[in-house]
Amino acid sequence: MLSIGMIGAGFVAGFHAKSLRSVRNVKLTGVCAPKGAKELARAARKDGLGGAKVYKTIEELCKAVDVVGIFAPNFARLDIMRDIARACENGAELKGIICEKPLARNLQEADVLARMAKALHVPTAYFENQIHMPSIVEARQQLAAVEQTMGAAHLARSAEEHGGPHEPWFWDPTQQGGGVCCDMGCHSIAVAMYILTPSGRPPDYLEPISVTAEMALLKWGKEPWLGRLKERGVDYSATPAEDYSLVTIEFRDPETGVVSVAQATNSWMYDAPGLRLLMEAFGPGYSYEVNSLRSPGGMFISDAAAAAVGDSELALEKSQASRGALILQHNEPSLYGYIDEWRDAIAAFENGKDALLNFEYGRTVTMLIMAAYMAHEKKHKIDLTDPKTLQELDRYVPLIQQGKGGKVLLGAR
Numbered sequence: 001m002l003s004i005g006m007i008g009a010g011f012v013a014g015f016h017a018k019s020l021r022s023v024r025n026v027k028l029t030g031v032c033a034p035k036g037a038k039e040l041a042r043a044a045r046k047d048g049l050g051g052a053k054v055y056k057t058i059e060e061l062c063k064a065v066d067v068v069g070i071f072a073p074n075f076a077r078l079d080i081m082r083d084i085a086r087a088c089e090n091g092a093e094l095k096g097i098i099c100e101k102p103l104a105r106n107l108q109e110a111d112v113l114a115r116m117a118k119a120l121h122v123p124t125a126y127f128e129n130q131i132h133m134p135s136i137v138e139a140r141q142q143l144a145a146v147e148q149t150m151g152a153a154h155l156a157r158s159a160e161e162h163g164g165p166h167e168p169w170f171w172d173p174t175q176q177g178g179g180v181c182c183d184m185g186c187h188s189i190a191v192a193m194y195i196l197t198p199s200g201r202p203p204d205y206l207e208p209i210s211v212t213a214e215m216a217l218l219k220w221g222k223e224p225w226l227g228r229l230k231e232r233g234v235d236y237s238a239t240p241a242e243d244y245s246l247v248t249i250e251f252r253d254p255e256t257g258v259v260s261v262a263q264a265t266n267s268w269m270y271d272a273p274g275l276r277l278l279m280e281a282f283g284p285g286y287s288y289e290v291n292s293l294r295s296p297g298g299m300f301i302s303d304a305a306a307a308a309v310g311d312s313e314l315a316l317e318k319s320q321a322s323r324g325a326l327i328l329q330h331n332e333p334s335l336y337g338y339i340d341e342w343r344d345a346i347a348a349f350e351n352g353k354d355a356l357l358n359f360e361y362g363r364t365v366t367m368l369i370m371a372a373y374m375a376h377e378k379k380h381k382i383d384l385t386d387p388k389t390l391q392e393l394d395r396y397v398p399l400i401q402q403g404k405g406g407k408v409l410l411g412a413r
C-alpha cells in the first residue's frame with residue numbers, strides 16, 4: 001500500500017482524487033497547497049481514500065508519504081522540485097515522483113527537472129493521461145494482429161479543444177509557457193506519437209524528424225472576449241498567446257525507415273458542448289476513431305429549470321451550457337485515462353521502476369512543443385535531424401512565452 005501526497009489542490013488534483021477511488025494499493029494521506037488543500041483533504045477523507053492531512057511545507061509532506069504528485073501550476077515546477085530534493089536530502093524516502101503535463105515550459109526547465117529526478121534515484125511518472133485512455137488502449141489491443149500483418153498506423157490526427165482554461169495563470173504565457181499549444185498540444189502530440197508507435201515498442205521509440213506549425217489568436221484577441229479576459233485580470237492586448245495551433249510532425253521508424261505523420265490540432269475557442277478529445281488513426285487497411293463527446297448518456301434541462309442548475313461541469317469537463325440537450329459522461333476519470341495512468345504508476349513504483357512515461361519522456365514532448373513554437377516563429381519546417389537545430393532548441397524560449405506574442409501572432413493587437 002503506497003501513501004500519496006499531492007502538491008497542488010486545484011482542478012487536476014480534484015480529478016486525481018476522484019480517480020484514486022478506483023485504484024488499489026494506494027491511500028491519499030497528504031495535501032500541500034496555498035489554496036484548496038483543506039477542502040481536498042476533507043473530500044478525500046469523506047471518500048474513504050485515507051486519512052488525508054494538510055501539510056504546511058513540501059518537505060513535511062515528502063517525509064510523510066511514499067509518492068508525491070506535482071499538480072501545481074507550470075511556473076512552480078522548479079521550486080517544487082527543489083523542495084522535493086531538499087526533503088530527500090533531509091531523509092524523505094520517496095518511492096516515486098509524479099509530474100502532471102507539461103513537464104516544463106521549455107527545455108532548460110525540463111532538463112533541470114529530469115536531471116534532478118535522476119540524481120535523487122527516485123522513479124518518476126510523467127502524467128499524460130491520453131495515452132492511457134481505455135478507448136485508445138483497447139483499439140490498439142484489438143488491432144494488434146492486424147497491425148502485425150499490415151504495419152503500424154501511418155497517420156494520426158489528434159485534437160483537444162475547449163472554450164478556454166479556468167484559471168488566469170493558464171492565460172499568462174509567461175507563467176504557463178505559451179497558449180493552447182503548450183497547455184494542450186502536449187497531450188495531442190503525445191497521443192498521436194503513441195498511436196503511430198508500433199505495438200510492443202517503447203513510447204519514445206519513433207524518431208521525430210521534422211515539425212511544422214501554424215498558430216493564431218482567433219477568438220480571444222477580439223471583443224467581447226478580450227474584455228472578458230481583462231475582467232479576469234488577463235490582458236491579451238499586452239501579452240497575447242495562441243488560442244489555435246496546428247502542429248504536424250514527421251516520424252521515422254528507426255529500424256524500418258518507414259515514415260509516419262502526426263497532426264495535432266488544439267484550440268481554446270471550441271464553442272461546443274464541452275471538452276472534446278478526438279483521435280483518428282489510419283493504418284494500411286484499417287482505422288479507428290475516438291471522440292470523447294460521443295456518449296450513450298444525455299440530459300435535457302428546460303429554460304424553466306435552468307436557474308436551478310448548480311454546476312454544469314458535474315456532467316462534463318468545460319461544459320459550456322446549462323440548458324438544452326447536454327452530454328453526460330458518467331466516468332470522466334476513466335474516459336480520459338486518469339485511472340489507468342495511476343494504476344500504471346503505482347504498479348511501477350511498487351517495483352522500484354519508472355512508469356510507462358517518465359520525466360525523460362516528458363522532456364521529449366517538451367522538445368516537440370518547443371520545435372512547434374520555433375516552426376511557427378521562423379515560418380518554416382524545423383529539421384530535427386540537424387544537430388545545430390537540436391542545440392538551438394535546448395536554449396530556446398518562444399517569443400510567446402517571453403510575453404512578446406504580439407510580434408508573431410496573427411490576430412494579436
Ligand SMILES: NC(=O)c1ccc[n+]([C@@H]2O[C@H](COP(=O)([O-])OP(=O)(O)OC[C@H]3O[C@@H](n4cnc5c(N)ncnc54)[C@H](O)[C@@H]3O)[C@@H](O)[C@H]2O)c1
Binds near residue numbers: 033035037076
Ligand atoms: N491532465 C490534464 O488533462 C490536466 C488538466 C488540468 C490541469 N493539468 C495540469 O495540472 C497542473 C495544475 O493545473 P490545475 O488546473 O489543477 O490548476 P489550478 O490553478 O486549478 O490549481 C493549482 C493548485 O496548485 C496550488 N499551487 C500554486 N502554486 C503552488 C506552489 N508554488 N506550490 C504548491 N502548490 C501550488 C494552488 O494553490 C492550487 O491548489 C498544471 O500543470 C496543468 O497543466 C492537467
